[in-house]
Amino acid sequence: MNSPRPVIPSTNTSQTDLELWPIGNCQVSGLIDTRGGLVWGSVPRVDGDPVFCALLRGEEARDDQGVWRLELENQISATQRYLRNTPILVTRLEDERGGAVEIIDFCPRFESSGRMYRPVAYIRIVKVITGAPRLCVRLAPMKNYGTEAAAHTNGSNHIRYLAGGQVLRLTTNASVGYVLEQRPFRVEKTLHFFLGPDEPFLGKVGREVDSMLEQTVSYWREWVRGLATPLEWQDAVIRAAITLKLCQHEETGAIVAALTTSIPEAASSERNWDYRYCWIRDAYYTVQALNRLGALDVLEKYLSYLRNLVDDAKVGQIQPLYSVSGKRELEERIVEGLQGYRGMGPVRAGNAAYTQVQHDVYGQIILPNIQAFFDRRFLRMADVSDFEKLESVGEAAWESHSEPDAGLWELRTRSAVHTYSVVMSWAACDRLGNAAALLGLDDREAIWTERAHAIRAKIEAQAWSEEGGHYAATFGGRELDASLLQLVDLRYISAEDPRFLATLEAVEKSLRRGEHMLRYDTEDDFGQPETAFNICTFWLIEALHYADRNEEARELFETMLEHRTQSGLLSEDMDFVTGELWGNFPQTYSLVGIINCAVLLSEPWSTVR
DSSP states (O other): OOOOOOOOOOOOOSOOOSOOEEEEOSSOEEEEOTTSEEEEEEESSTTSEEEEOGGGOGGGOOTTSSEEEEEETTEEEEEEEEOTTSSOEEEEEEETTSOEEEEEEEOOOEEETTEEEOOSOEEEEEEEEESOOEEEEEEEOEETTTTEEOEEEEOSSEEEEEETTEEEEEEESSOHHHHHHTOOEEOOSOEEEEEEESSOOOSOHHHHHHHHHHHHHHHHHHHHHTOOOOSSSHHHHHHHHHHHHHTEETTTTEEOSOSOBOOOSSTTOOOOOBOOSEEHHHHHHHHHHHHHTTOHHHHHHHHHHHHHHHHHSBTTBOOSEEOTTOOSOOOOEEETTOOOGGGOOOEEESOGGGGSOOTTHHHHHHHHHHHHHHOTTOSSOOOHHHHHHHHHHHHHHHHHTTSOBOTTTTOSSOOBOBHHHHHHHHHHHHHHHHHHHHHTOHHHHHHHHHHHHHHHHHHHHHTEETTTTEEOSBTTOOOOOGGGGGTTTTTSSOTTOHHHHHHHHHHHHHHEETTEEOSOSSOBTTBSOOSEEHHHHHHHHHHHHHTTOHHHHHHHHHHHHHTSOTTSOOOSEEOTTTOOEESSSSOHHHHHHHHHHHHHHSOOGGGTO
């Protein structure tokens, strides 16, 4: 007869929130909650089956399903921090008797045998700090998007979890029986848990895992050491940069928009989307920000991904997003097994936006590629053959530049000629002209420069609203959206130009809500927007700086930094009344904003050296 399972009182007295700590190795990632539980993690890659899915189990969420939680008996507190300049998390748990342990969470990443070791693996190390704490290990992966628990088999020092098409093996020096029964036990030595490929673990688990930790720490600190950070806000910039790198799928170079799916943009809004794919637009902004810090490795890998997309494209036609492997079809479906974040479904897998027409993607492919013609640091510099390939993308930009599209905000039920998309097409032609000049292709330079001039003339004639006295979001319209603040960053217009200053004034008056910015204030497919879009607030900060309103820009930037989670990160959206974070997490757009604004606003290093 089975004995009753001991119950450990939960310390979770509040609802699910986005106080989450990402770990990862550019192959897999995970999110750890404030109690030290791994509540989100997909295998064998970021867009795979979330075997740890408690984050989206809603009201059904229990500590024995879709989670890997390490908890002390009679636990009273949990505090967390990252090891400096790494995504390695340390969680300290304390019990009411004064006992304490530290949990070290990470995904191994380091160079071994001439290649990067980044397995589908999660590692947890438990160290006794004080007293004689008793620990309960609840490891309960699920499969098929939370529809059923993963079956398991076990040996003397391992457990195999049959998580659908991915079998995970836990190797540990803890008692397998205690883990299987979720029974509390006294921690009398350092415990090591390696959940990874279904292969026999070679060597002594404690020694090997400790070595992996040391090498992973070394890798990340060396990577950070190569960043050209601004003088001010270094910790914020470094944390954002590390997390952006975690959003790259190193195997192909793709960069996902976020690590999660279906966290709503606002409470019960049904604006729940799967962001675990590579948007050409989001990735462009990501590599642009990291490039400002000198992180060329991310850019080089991403350009390889883009070259493959261009090779596979039909007559230069590019869709807005792809899977991390470059797959085109991302059929959107409702996942029935998960209730959603705080029960606010639906939970979606896939994203129907891949079928949309978004003409800005052509510029967002060409702009990062142009650097490879000029930057002599690249391992593989671009040449004439690369230019000829890019011209097919440029042709698509030229042919479609004044055609309606869904726009960068991906409206699902209507289209227009969006000014931002047309400006991106102008940038595509303008930058191709620059590359042609460098390569000595005089005839091609003339063609692309002429096309850029033609598009500019059309923008000036049709995007400028004489009635409103500002650039409009669409040709022939008067409405505004925050993307108009990007005109200076794209080098379409100077910050001193009266037209830009008038547009900034109009956008700020229409879309600013205190310390926040909306994308737009008109109804869309789901009604009136209820939250601010964080990247737009950062765009406002940049524009204030360009308009020589530096003190105001710095104040607003500091305010945005105060809204970050304990882990130093941001999601996509924010309630402009309460300041609560919403939307998928961590969001690359928002982290890009932290980096870009810090670089623009920081005092120079010359002030201290």
